[in-house]
Amino acid sequence: MSTVTDEGILGNTEKHDIQELDEVTILFAGDSGDGMQVTGSQFTDASVVFGNDISTFPDFPAEIRAPQGTLAGVSAYQLHFSNHDIRTPGDRIDTLVAMNAAALKKYLPELDKGGILIVDKAGFGPNELKKVEYKSNPLEDGTLGDYRLVAVDITPQTIAAVRPAGLTGRNAERCKNFYTLGVVYYLYDRPLEPTFDEIRKRFAKKEPVIAEANIAAIQAGYNFAHTIELFKVTYRVKRAIFDPGMYRNISGNLATAMGVAAAASKSGRKVFFGSYPITPASDILHELSRLKHFGVLTFQAEDEIAAVASAVGASYGGVLGVTCSSGPGIALKSEAINLAVMTELPLVVINVQRSGPSTGMPTKTEQADLLMALFGRNSDSPIPVIAPATPGECFECVYEAARIAVKYMTPVMFLSDGYLGNGAEPWKIPDPEKLKGFDFGWGLDPASFKPYARNPETGARAWPIPGTPGLNNRITGIEKEENTGKISYDHENHERMTKARYQKVANIAQEIPASSVYGAQEGDLLVLSWGGTYGAALTAAETVFKMGKKIGHLHLRWLNPLPPDLGDIIKRYKKVVVPEINTGQLAYHLRGTFGIPVESYGRVRGKAFTVGELVTLFNSLLV
Amino acid sequence: MSTVTDEGILGNTEKHDIQELDEVTILFAGDSGDGMQVTGSQFTDASVVFGNDISTFPDFPAEIRAPQGTLAGVSAYQLHFSNHDIRTPGDRIDTLVAMNAAALKKYLPELDKGGILIVDKAGFGPNELKKVEYKSNPLEDGTLGDYRLVAVDITPQTIAAVRPAGLTGRNAERCKNFYTLGVVYYLYDRPLEPTFDEIRKRFAKKEPVIAEANIAAIQAGYNFAHTIELFKVTYRVKRAIFDPGMYRNISGNLATAMGVAAAASKSGRKVFFGSYPITPASDILHELSRLKHFGVLTFQAEDEIAAVASAVGASYGGVLGVTCSSGPGIALKSEAINLAVMTELPLVVINVQRSGPSTGMPTKTEQADLLMALFGRNSDSPIPVIAPATPGECFECVYEAARIAVKYMTPVMFLSDGYLGNGAEPWKIPDPEKLKGFDFGWGLDPASFKPYARNPETGARAWPIPGTPGLNNRITGIEKEENTGKISYDHENHERMTKARYQKVANIAQEIPASSVYGAQEGDLLVLSWGGTYGAALTAAETVFKMGKKIGHLHLRWLNPLPPDLGDIIKRYKKVVVPEINTGQLAYHLRGTFGIPVESYGRVRGKAFTVGELVTLFNSLLV
Amino acid sequence: MTTTATDSPKAQTPQDFHSGLIVRWCPGCGDYAILAAVQKVLAERGKAPHEYTFVSGIGCSSRFPLYMSTYGFHSIHGRALAVATGVKAANPKQEVWVITGDGDCLSIGGNHFIHALRRNQDFKILLFNNEIYGLTKGQYSPTSRFGMVNKSAPYGTIDEPVSPIKLALAAGATFVARTADNDMAHMAETFRRAAEHKGSAFIEILQNCVIFNDKVFEEYYGVKTRKDTLVYLHHGQPVLYGKTVEKGLAVDGFNFKSVDASQKDQVYVHDEHEPTGTVANMLAGLSHPESPVPLGVFRCVERPAYHEMMYAQVESARKANGEPDLGKLLKGPKTWTVS
Amino acid sequence: MTTTATDSPKAQTPQDFHSGLIVRWCPGCGDYAILAAVQKVLAERGKAPHEYTFVSGIGCSSRFPLYMSTYGFHSIHGRALAVATGVKAANPKQEVWVITGDGDCLSIGGNHFIHALRRNQDFKILLFNNEIYGLTKGQYSPTSRFGMVNKSAPYGTIDEPVSPIKLALAAGATFVARTADNDMAHMAETFRRAAEHKGSAFIEILQNCVIFNDKVFEEYYGVKTRKDTLVYLHHGQPVLYGKTVEKGLAVDGFNFKSVDASQKDQVYVHDEHEPTGTVANMLAGLSHPESPVPLGVFRCVERPAYHEMMYAQVESARKANGEPDLGKLLKGPKTWTVS
């Protein structure tokens, strides 16, 4: 072991060299107050601008401000960057930055043996140690022998570094996350300028002092690491190969908000966004309330029922109603969603799933609302369900949901989750011109208008706008006669209308492109994934396929209707397995639909799969 | 054809004789104001007291008072009585009583060719005919040639009959349903005395005039039919063989209410019944609000959410919380039901299903809330689901639901429906002493008490009562640590707790007796039914089995967990079919559970199956 | 639910506002008169049926929109106001009327009621108050009287009833009135006033349910006695009542008392605009038999309507951010190019 | 969630009311002071922790019951009062306190709020009003001020805020008060009064959210200025305020005006029991900066509590029907025997 102190590497003086790596996972962890989210996103920006592929995931505490120094108060940011295509924030950690004892205690188990461990000594005082029940100081009792410990006096050095800029006390201390950033920049050989520019852009006007101080802190950290040869070796991760185009870094919730705005501007109809705040979906409301000029009317309702009911009303009023929540809120919306099913109005329901049941673990992810999306309404109530695979895909999926809702006059459920919503990745910016257009305006000739006449291709009814002369119509949640929409209690009519509502949703299958299976096109094992498990499932399948196994992977974007070719594809494999972050809901749905055996690998730990565990799983199913 | 007029059977004078029948189905239909429900239930009472087996079903209009004489205003009462065990209100009608043109138009299609058709001429005036678009008077235009038409001047004769009693005008007219009853009593050779007694009991005190008048009307109708030989033939249906015991006639909703009251008095804990009125469930609230002395605290809440939330609160408070609604209301309750799942509190959720989706057809029946019951909550949220097969079984099933809810500390969903709730049958009155006792009080020693410690046999946690010294505890809908119940965001703990919640529900299988299959114990076709389809499915299976086919029938009372032996039973048949009043929900659930093919026969016409259509179905599956 | 073929741009007769669907309330139900009054008033106003949207929840009263030739949404129980919020926001030119019952509006819908009013959503809200759940056949509602015996309260209701007017005032309603189903002229007058009001116009209509709560208002709104048991509010005029208009209401501490009409200086002169809302609240407190029951407009004040402010923000956002540029939005603050 | 091993039958110190769970509000959050005040008052009253049940919904404030050594139910968002209804009905001897936030109580929970109060459910209801959604990180709430800029209203809130006190009064609350998180003594005094009240005792607590709405009440409840910007209500005493108690409130038409304290005959003497509720409503209308903001008990009147009436009906039903006989019930009015 080689302990590092401010005086440099004890009893060791060899020069440091630079090593090439394919990928690296860093985790920045500290107290909520330590600004680790900023450090993480700065490093992310620097990496994407440099040209690495990246995948990130923040891990906030549940409390707004949990008590300082406690485990509950730890805020972390995981960053996976590489010279090749990656899809997950990384299984294990190569470098752990722990600003205090709590951060160390919480994340050390995920640090690879031999991994680098950068800590701020100031975070390991008697108090901090006591709060997390460390009997002795791990920095000194040798318990960290398996790791490359780099203990730095970050706090005092930061304070010293920013004094010239004119910062002192708490404010000076606050810059320690930038000092740390400097250290890590040195370790991974990152250019500093882009970050400096960024900081200047953001603060220079309002708070020039802060700007200067932050820059000074970064520089100080960098220089320190350099001058005293903090690391024997530093590392470099080359550019990744992306297909050409313009990129940005994007989180799922932001992409979702932009997808809704895109629907408003491409459809030419406004969007009414009725929502009630809830973790982890609130950011979508926040983003959209800034995008009013795109024709998005945001309405923060008094509760979830008003949020969805107003959206349904808006759709009757002639603009696209969208509502957004997470599990508990979606449950509350179920009765009103059913009104949209019965009246056949367009509606997009965004569910950023979280861990449950009930309040559950609001800040943790889960994809366990699939069956509620399919069946969580009274009586026979079919609804199309779509789920994005990655943060960036949230954009096109929610846009597609909106397009389908209008074309088929139906509510569409969009299933994102906390992992996708808060996670981020580089995103190739789509060309707005290339987005599919919206399809409505059918059946509105007053002479022949019938509120419940159906478009033969889609099975959808027409979408009249109140205020139009001659299209006056009254709709109701009561069963209605075909075509006329008059209230009807007729036995046979009810059965025909029920079938028509199912047929309409079934017709959406014609919008689903042929499925393309990765890997073996037939053989021993088919891996089916949906939503946020895409990245881990595909990467693991790749790994196993490259070992020469007869394994294929197919990701499902539409959960209802299922791809028309899915039934045949499944038949081509000896076994089918579905890894999902729930107790086996898609597996159940596939068995229920096809009446064949489907294996389920369901884990509910409030976190995403690691590639490693899936590789193990697939191999175990292949013996 | 032989048309009958007040003057008796034209051109035919042969004496009438009495014919023995095994079973008869009569349908009394008239305007909502005509009192057909009374006529029907009077005839029912007379029949059960006489000793027939019976099965009845009322068919109300959706509106409180739909316009007089319209189709929407028709109110009907179907009665099936027999000398043997019957389970449905009958497929087709032997005798139709139509008090006006609308009633005739609505129900004639269900009258058997050659069936008896008794009409009140007064109901076929020009107005009445116009309201239902009869171009000419069917009583005269010969269109009723296939039926044995008996057209009587019921109205004037009734008025004449009750004048002596002192009734005139509207009030006199109102007695025409009793006059009609008299006619039908004659046709089916019923004793009049029991009805007279009943009437005296009910009215004599308050309204002696009414009592006298009604009796006079019945007598007049009977005498008229007799003296002028209204019918060539009259009929007699012998007693049915019942196993010995005391019987009463009972509807499903009443049986449900009594089951809840029984739970209150047998458990020794009170029941808190939180509900919000909704068709067809409201009667349960009405009944229970009269049973306060059994320890039932009824609370009409401001909405369904308050109804269920208060019931959950009551369960925390130490009494059994029960809530009750129909489809749309149950959807609203889903979030709060999940709170009971997560906190692990007992709760009985009564769902008297109706036709949907959304408001649907409130007065029509359907059994389409099964998948909502199983999955209509956010995240992985297991709850047991039980469904009664007959009106009388509502009693023991809701009682069982309550017993299980307390023993396993879980919400239990009880799925009745409009057909069961409003339908009635003779019911062998159970001995209260023989009802299973309640099982709680475990784990309450202050010294060792842990809010989320589990009973090894059941997996249930303890049920402490607030106010008990030393058992102070705080519960929450957030995920909690095993045993202690402390809030926990630990990954592995969440998975263990999720499994524990599932295991607890799975353990309920130990309460389910071995399944007994009717008919072939293995072979070509297994018919699986649940809820109100029991009668038609079993009767049809019997018929086909007696034809010598290898058909078996099994009725499922528990839908979750399923009977432990079901998997093996299914394997013993070439085909499995599920007839149900929905688009195939149990079939889907069985495929989803066992991953094997299951055929579905789902019809959604807002009404029960006929035995005939199922016989046809089963035979078609057996070729 | 069907379209009226003929939708004359300027409707002239009440008939033009009838959808043609057979009206299915019980014979003698107060709802008939209300329907007639609304159709009468709309016919006078000259707007065409297609310029109106009627939104309701579920209940006997909520069937109302199905009988109108306008646009209409018979939604789900308790959500009429929430649904109407979206209709108006989507389509601000539509004149939105909301039809609701005492259960629909004050029981399951109570939350939406408060919030729609405080936002001053531009709806004409007609509350059909029959003090009972009609459609579900006679359970007590939030306005049912204490002790009332009914289907769900065989031993009498133990819930203190809520005053719709007081609740509306507390929620910040800008127009609050009361009228009665047995007074065509007064209903028409009140509906006219409501129609002219910008923002939430709330009207409690005393509506008789002949089947489950017959004559519940008869004691004080009965034609024979009402001159003495009701008092009509007219802005700027002294509040007088009585067979020969011989009585008046005068402020007495924190309440009203009845005085002789001759005491002109004492009789309260009604001010709909009274800024604090105190007087409207005091009037709302007057109940039978202690005092005459007020009919008419309790309060009428000006505030911007919700949809106006909503669209004003859209406009200013447009001004602030310039024409929406989707391409620019997607790019965001930081991009990089791979070639 | 854990049991307090030691639950002394007569708890003596505030500590006895602490569950031992680390309190997890932001440093400086007003909730700490409220927790301390409640624990102080309960310690004085002598009842043991197990005799209380604290019920809450979801929100920062709703974490409160988890920090108490009493029985407690941290339920779901907006349903605290509905859940409490069942707790009290099931267990009428328990003293039930409800902890709720301005979003929990007035936004999603608004309907239960009105109905719990009109029924006079026997709860002590503490509304932690910080005029913001704290737990979800800073969206506006129904009490947020018009025009306030926040996460979900970047262009400013266009919703007129609702007055919790006015709403409570309109719903028929029998005890309505306001206090502030920066005034220990006044909180304690107000909680004591509430604890003694039979039926719904509603208290609005001005609570500072240091993170998302810091200093929102400072202008008028700040320690330096409050003598001039707050006015304390005491039953039977003239309503006076000011640094040297030199000012008083006097009734002026339908409103209050500030007068010189020397004008004794003019100064309003507070009457909590004023029957019509008018004066409480007028006081509720007083707002900064136009006038001083009232703290204390606005209204306190007597009405039977809901659980009393509920159990009285059970009793009379017992009397009327005799001891419950299940066998008799099952038989019903008409049976027949097959042998």
Ligand SMILES: Cc1ncc(C[n+]2csc(CCOP(=O)(O)OP(=O)(O)O)c2C)c(N)n1
């Ligand atoms: C979610 C839901 N809950 C309950 C019902 C049943 N329901 C329909 S109308 C109604 C109350 C009707 O009373 P009110 O609103 O006063 O209208 P009225 O019939 O008296 O005009 C109820 C409880 C329903 N249809 N949906």
Ligand SMILES: Cc1ncc(C[n+]2csc(CCOP(=O)(O)OP(=O)(O)O)c2C)c(N)n1
């Ligand atoms: C059904 C449901 N909807 C929304 C949420 C998200 N949520 C939790 S607390 C809260 C509002 C908190 O504000 P408030 O009630 O004022 O409490 P505070 O945090 O300010 O003390 C919201 C919207 C939820 N948990 N459940």
Ligand code: SF4
């Ligand atoms: S039940 Fe009452 S409210 Fe409903 S239609 Fe009949 S009379 Fe009118």
Ligand code: SF4
């Ligand atoms: S966010 Fe505000 S209300 Fe919540 S704990 Fe922090 S300071 Fe208190």
Ligand SMILES: [Mg+2]
């Ligand atoms: Mg009503």
Ligand SMILES: [Mg+2]
């Ligand atoms: Mg708040």
